Amino acid sequence: EAQVTQNPRYLITVTGKKLTVTCSQNMNHEYMSWYRQDPGLGLRQIYYSMNVEVTDKGDVPEGYKVSRKEKRNFPLILESPSPNQTSLYFCASSWTEGTDTQYFGPGTRLTVL
Amino acid sequence: RKEVEQDPGPFNVPEGATVAFNCTYSNSASQSFFWYRQDCRKEPKLLMSVYSSGNEDGRFTAQLNRASQYISLLIRDSKLSDSATYLCVVNPLDSSASKIIFGSGTRLSIRP
Numbered sequence: 001e002a003q004v005t006q007n008p009r010y011l012i013t014v015t016g017k018k019l020t021v022t023c024s025q026n027m028n029h030e031y032m033s034w035y036r037q038d039p040g041l042g043l044r045q046i047y048y049s050m051n052v053e054v055t056d057k058g059d060v061p062e063g064y065k066v067s068r069k070e071k072r073n074f075p076l077i078l079e080s081p082s083p084n085q086t087s088l089y090f091c092a093s094s095w096t097e098g099t100d101t102q103y104f105g106p107g108t109r110l111t112v113l
Numbered sequence: 114r115k116e117v118e119q120d121p122g123p124f125n126v127p128e129g130a131t132v133a134f135n136c137t138y139s140n141s142a143s144q145s146f147f148w149y150r151q152d153c154r155k156e157p158k159l160l161m162s163v164y165s166s167g168n169e170d171g172r173f174t175a176q177l178n179r180a181s182q183y184i185s186l187l188i189r190d191s192k193l194s195d196s197a198t199y200l201c202v203v204n205p206l207d208s209s210a211s212k213i214i215f216g217s218g219t220r221l222s223i224r225p
């Protein structure tokens with residue numbers, strides 16, 4: 001089944017404790033991206049990647065890192081999480097950089113205390 | 114001005130009604146447009162792409178007005194299952210970036 005998976009689905013952590021949210025897609029898509037969704041602000045793009053080893057900042061990259069060592073995986077790293085990073089995070093993938101359907105993962109609800 | 118703006122709603126309409134919402138965008142060079150649907154606490158899913166000539170898929174019609182820089186979504190004969198948040202998506206296809214911009218969504222609630 002074609003899908004985007006994210007782990008964990010739910011996470012409660014404390015300020016400053018490094019964490020990684022994994023994202024994996026099995027559709028051989030080139031383009032992957034991370035979003036956060038907050039009430040009233042909608043989905044905002046954090047980082048995107050157009051291919052392996054190619055990543056770039058979206059609208060709200062501060063406090064986040066990503067890597068794209070393999071085509072299928074695009075982990076999101078929070079080196080030192082802070083409470084303002086409490087949010088719902090979605091990973092997405094598509095064939096190209098935005099002219100195609102984006103397939104979203106199920107979301108990761110992160111709470112930073 | 115936000116790059117992509119939507120009326121947040123909520124739109125509360127009776128089953129069987131026709132409902133329409135618009136989404137305005139600020140970058141006149143934008144090339145790709147989409148409507149996504151998002152159910153509560155779920156991931157967004159593509160509803161339909163928006164083509165220059167407009168397109169229709171069953172009860173749903175999407176249109177693009179480049180002169181006024183907005184896209185629209187029309188839902189006819191609304192069903193209870195249409196209750197969701199509808200997200201407008203614009204890809205500016207700017208040469209310096211590949212940033213996809215989501216509107217903050219319009220909430221639709223269909224009542225029996």
